[in-house]
Amino acid sequence: MLVLLGAAEAEASGLAAETVTNGDPTYAGSLAGVSLGLRVYHVVEPEFKEAVNADVYEEQIGMMEMVLDVDGIIEEMKTIREQFCKF
Amino acid sequence: MSYPVLKGVGYALVNTPDMIVHNGTTQTTEKIVNPESEYLKVIGDHIRKYEEVLNYAPNQVYIGNMKPEDLRGMEMPWADKGAKTAERFGKFGEIMPQDEFILLMKNADAFELVVLEKEFTEKTRTKLGAHPLYANEAAELPEGAELSVIEALVADHAEAIYNDGKLVGCVKRAHDVDTNLTAHVLFENLVVKASGILAFKHLIATNGFNVEDVDYVIECSEEACGDMNQRGGGNFAKSIAERVGAINASGSDTRGFCAAPVHALIEAAALVQAGVYENVVVVAGGATAKLGMNGKDHVKKGLPILEDVLGAFAFMIGKNDGVNPVIRTDIAGKHTVGTGSSPQAVITSLVAAPLDRNGMKITDIDKFSVEMQNPDITKPAGAGDVPEANYKMIAALCVKRGEMERTQMGDFITNHGMMGWAPTQGHIPSGVPYLGFAQHDLTEGDLNRVMIVGKGSLFLGRMTDLFDGVSVVIERNSGVTEEASSVSHEEVKNMIAEAMKDFAAYMLKE
Numbered sequence: 001m002l003v004l005l006g007a008a009e010a011e012a013s014g015l016a017a018e019t020v021t022n023g024d025p026t027y028a029g030s031l032a033g034v035s036l037g038l039r040v041y042h043v044v045e046p047e048f049k050e051a052v053n054a055d056v057y058e059e060q061i062g063m064m065e066m067v068l069d070v071d072g073i074i075e076e077m078k079t080i081r082e083q084f085c086k087f
Numbered sequence: 088m089s090y091p092v093l094k095g096v097g098y099a100l101v102n103t104p105d106m107i108v109h110n111g112t113t114q115t116t117e118k119i120v121n122p123e124s125e126y127l128k129v130i131g132d133h134i135r136k137y138e139e140v141l142n143y144a145p146n147q148v149y150i151g152n153m154k155p156e157d158l159r160g161m162e163m164p165w166a167d168k169g170a171k172t173a174e175r176f177g178k179f180g181e182i183m184p185q186d187e188f189i190l191l192m193k194n195a196d197a198f199e200l201v202v203l204e205k206e207f208t209e210k211t212r213t214k215l216g217a218h219p220l221y222a223n224e225a226a227e228l229p230e231g232a233e234l235s236v237i238e239a240l241v242a243d244h245a246e247a248i249y250n251d252g253k254l255v256g257c258v259k260r261a262h263d264v265d266t267n268l269t270a271h272v273l274f275e276n277l278v279v280k281a282s283g284i285l286a287f288k289h290l291i292a293t294n295g296f297n298v299e300d301v302d303y304v305i306e307c308s309e310e311a312c313g314d315m316n317q318r319g320g321g322n323f324a325k326s327i328a329e330r331v332g333a334i335n336a337s338g339s340d341t342r343g344f345c346a347a348p349v350h351a352l353i354e355a356a357a358l359v360q361a362g363v364y365e366n367v368v369v370v371a372g373g374a375t376a377k378l379g380m381n382g383k384d385h386v387k388k389g390l391p392i393l394e395d396v397l398g399a400f401a402f403m404i405g406k407n408d409g410v411n412p413v414i415r416t417d418i419a420g421k422h423t424v425g426t427g428s429s430p431q432a433v434i435t436s437l438v439a440a441p442l443d444r445n446g447m448k449i450t451d452i453d454k455f456s457v458e459m460q461n462p463d464i465t466k467p468a469g470a471g472d473v474p475e476a477n478y479k480m481i482a483a484l485c486v487k488r489g490e491m492e493r494t495q496m497g498d499f500i501t502n503h504g505m506m507g508w509a510p511t512q513g514h515i516p517s518g519v520p521y522l523g524f525a526q527h528d529l530t531e532g533d534l535n536r537v538m539i540v541g542k543g544s545l546f547l548g549r550m551t552d553l554f555d556g557v558s559v560v561i562e563r564n565s566g567v568t569e570e571a572s573s574v575s576h577e578e579v580k581n582m583i584a585e586a587m588k589d590f591a592a593y594m595l596k597e
Binding site for chain 2: 008009011012059060061062063064066067
């Protein structure tokens with residue numbers, strides 16, 4: 001099982017990623033204090049991009065890949081995974 | 088085909104400091120769930136004075152005293168930078184203070200629901216009497232009531248009206264059990280009506296229109312008026328038309344969340360082009376619920392609460408006059424039920440598809456007016472720069488379609504886009520705040536073609552989770568008001584004569 005994110009910027013991606021790994025950092029929802037340590041990726045990360053059909057990716061995400069701060073998102077996601085992912 | 092034209096605009100902001108605290112849903116919700124919160128304790132220190140609201144660049148752009156381009160070079164945050172001018176009145180309208188607006192609510196009230204305090208009424212009546220558009224209304228206002236009467240009404244289900252932290256009036260409920268006629272709902276609806284009237288009056292006055300020439304009014308805000316048997320029965324439009332003296336107008340309300348103003352623009356243009364009506368006014372008032380919507384984030388970041396104004400606008404669409412910019416009803420985009428929700432699909436349906444149908448490229452549009460939310464408000468709240476995000480997507484689509492190189496994206500965003508200036512009042516930023524500038528840019532200015540794009544999220548109403556949006560192109564007028572009919576009168580006569588001859592021959596044969 002893995003969690004896939006599509007958030008529009010790095011900070012929001014990091015927050016969502018932390019929620020499903022270390023637990024909800026805002027202590028607002030049901031995952032507050034619950035460390036699931038799940039694998040979590042953003043759709044603009046190369047791991048996901050390489051795993052799916054290139055045409056479908058281009059059609060669904062190609063444009064947003066140009067718009068989003070892809071490097072910032074990748075860095076944020078890596079940091080969270082390295083710290084909290086258990087798988 | 089003779090296209091309809093954009094004849095004029097009117098824009099108004101209303102600074103409502105007390106309504107942020109008492110009527111903005113972020114604050115009213117906090118009072119219920121966390122009455123002792125730190126936010127509620129410090130909120131008073133973060134509310135701007137009227138003079139500061141005037142001296143705020145995005146507000147001055149809204150009423151036409153500054154241009155959208157003026158914001159481009161300004162360092163953010165804009166809140167502490169001041170504006171080129173801090174005037175109350177501008178080319179398109181005004182920024183009204185709260186005390187005068189409270190009298191406008193009384194003026195908008197047709198059912199004696201608004202009760203104002205005596206002393207406050209008299210003091211403000213003099214002020215409003217000096218307003219170029221409200222001298223008569225100020226004189227006609229009835230005398231106010233004693234404070235004790237208002238206190239008793241507030242204790243009995245009325246919604247309080249405050250000014251400078253003091254109780255100065257209230258809106259009574261209109262029914263004992265009907266939840267659609269509670270004081271709260273009527274308060275919000277009267278604010279929509281009163282601010283809509285204000286923008287409408289500016290539209291008429293600044294453009295020198297005769298209000299009796301208005302045939303139809305479309306109101307496109309986000310509130311609903313009606314009772315328990317018809318929650319959104321309407322009709323804000325006609326109630327506004329009545330108060331501004333548009334005696335020859337009827338009207339109706341169009342709803343579609345944040346996209347409604349552009350839906351209304353297209354509908355108005357279609358009604359005029361079809362010849363149903365000659366002059367259609369689209370109008371919308373402001374929403375108190377959205378005041379201070381992102382207030383918690385602004386306070387957390389040490390900023391003033393920047394959502395401290397109600398927004399309102401009005402514009403008129405009329406028959407082609409050979410001068411004003413034409414609404415190209417044949418270049419209109421729509422997000423359909425089947426479009427899907429990926430950003431790519433959305434932008435394609437709204438921007439690229441209508442241009443493709445007309446053999447145009449995205450780069451043929453000189454300026455795009457998207458959701459023009461003021462980024463000074465949204466960025467500190469973590470919602471990013473909405474117009475910029477839209478321009479990036481349009482630019483990316485351009486690259487994908489091979490209309491330009493990726494390296495040109497930055498220039499495209501600067502040249503074909505604008506910095507946002509509209510208050511985050513839902514429907515207010517929806518493309519139409521640019522119409523006033525567009526009218527100038529497409530006549531005296533150097534632009535030839537602009538696209539107005541409205542987008543909305545429908546999930547909020549819990550009826551569908553579909554996205555929505557529509558778009559339309561506005562173009563410089565060629566000066567030709569009526570294209571020559573393809574068949575002349577003479578030709579028609581000949582065709583009829585031919586047909587009669589054939590018929591006679593057929594009859595003779597029988």
